Amino acid sequence: MKALAVIATLMAGPAAAQGFADAQGGVIRWLDKLTGETGDLELQRGQSATNGRLTIQLDACRYPEDNPAAEAEAHLTILDSDRSAPVFTGWMLASSPALSAMEHPRYDVWVLRCVVPGYTPPEVDPDADIPATEEGTGE
Incomplete structure (x- = not known):
């Protein structure tokens, strides 16, 4: 038991050393698996x-102070109108959405980024070519 506590402390060391800042908002993406409809929501904290x-x-969004593009962590509460209890309450990580995923038969929800004043995320061109591999297949 003592060894487990030491390992947990060592693993938390680098994460604890990195400073996180609270953002005023975040961008969340949702997918309706039945219809294929998807959308992005920019929400303020509490909205x-x-x-x-x-x-x-x-509920909250935070990001590494020294690199806002590196990782977003958002605390979400998600309700389904067909259920009385929340279908998800907890932290989701932008870089690892499966680590703390919402289990729902129809919908997926994941965090894209926090809204950081003065930071503009890089534009992604959906029509950009995928670089070819050695085989030239692009996969």
């Missing part, structure tokens, strides 16, 4: 939005 049966509330 919620409804899409289909889901109401998604952003």
